[in-house]
């Protein structure tokens with residue numbers, strides 16, 4: 001079976017884990033700080049601090065917690081996203097307001113979001129679907145005019161750029177995931193990019209159960225036992241073991257990105273103009289694709305999935321619409337016809353760095369054969 005997604009690790013990650021295990025301390029320590037520095041440099045974030053956590057979901061949760069929302073405050077979010085976006089919003093007592101995406105690129109439809117804004121709306125959570133950040137400057141201007149904070153769910157967009165800057169190097173709060181399938185992996189992990197040192201300090205406290213330790217005294221190590229608890233917090237810190245894997249993956253990131261872009265461009269070239277398909281308009285000079293998703297038209301998606309499965313090609317539907325899940329069905333919301341339509345069309349083809357050129361050509365041939 002050709003898998004739809006999978007991580008690529010090698011002897012470097014194995015060696016890093018071995019070194020980590022030999023240190024006999026696996027919690028948050030110097031390796032996590034080193035990964036934060038390396039990420040800051042890689043992304044070019046300047047003065048915007050990086051806070052590593054144990055998942056992308058935890059990054060979203062911390063970002064929202066740092067906004068001091070009141071219970072019942074609303075966060076605008078596309079219904080078409082991984083459920084982690086919705087769970088993070090409800091975890092802080094806020095209410096997700098599911099919005100439409102644009103049919104073409106599956107990014108948040110700001111005109112639709114505008115129609116759903118109420119006085120309780122405090123933030124917007126755009127999702128950089130498939131790795132495409134869209135027009136970030138336009139998005140932030142739109143949010144600023146409406147007094148909304150922005151928490152970018154950039155789980156798909158590690159490495160993507162917009163206007164000459166990497167995602168994370170601009171904007172307000174930006175959240176990445178390094179789970180096992182993302183553009184780089186820590187095994188499990190995530191990072192939150194904060195707008196300033198104050199918000200990063202608060203996020204850092206909340207990441208570690210709200211515990212504040214006194215500064216290290218001259219010449220001595222910081223005490224582990226002397227601390228005060230100053231805020232609600234969670235157990236969201238990253239393990240050194242995950243950080244060590246992330247540091248190795250970061251070295252490979254440029255090669256990973258180039259390969260992902262190469263495969264996506266090849267798919268685009270092979271599928272452009274085929275009747276029965278709609279491709280996402282993504283600029284791979286800017287975006288590092290996490291997914292290669294297309295829309296299968298004329299109600300033929302289930303048949304295409306079955307056709308590919310018979311030929312040992314795994315596919316995925318990213319994602320079912322969140323407003324249709326049992327937990328969210330009773331959110332008061334105007335209909336979301338575009339989302340419901342595209343959720344019946346989207347299909348993700350295999351995209352990862354373990355795919356060979358032959359496998360890519362095989363997948364292309366099977367898709368073409370199905371449509372012919």
Ligand SMILES: *Cc1c(COP(=O)(O)O)cnc(C)c1O
Nearest residue numbers: 055056057082084155177178179
């Ligand atoms: C992966 C993902 C997350 C959550 O990241 P984890 O590290 O798996 O917790 C959030 N949002 C989207 C869109 C994702 O794809």
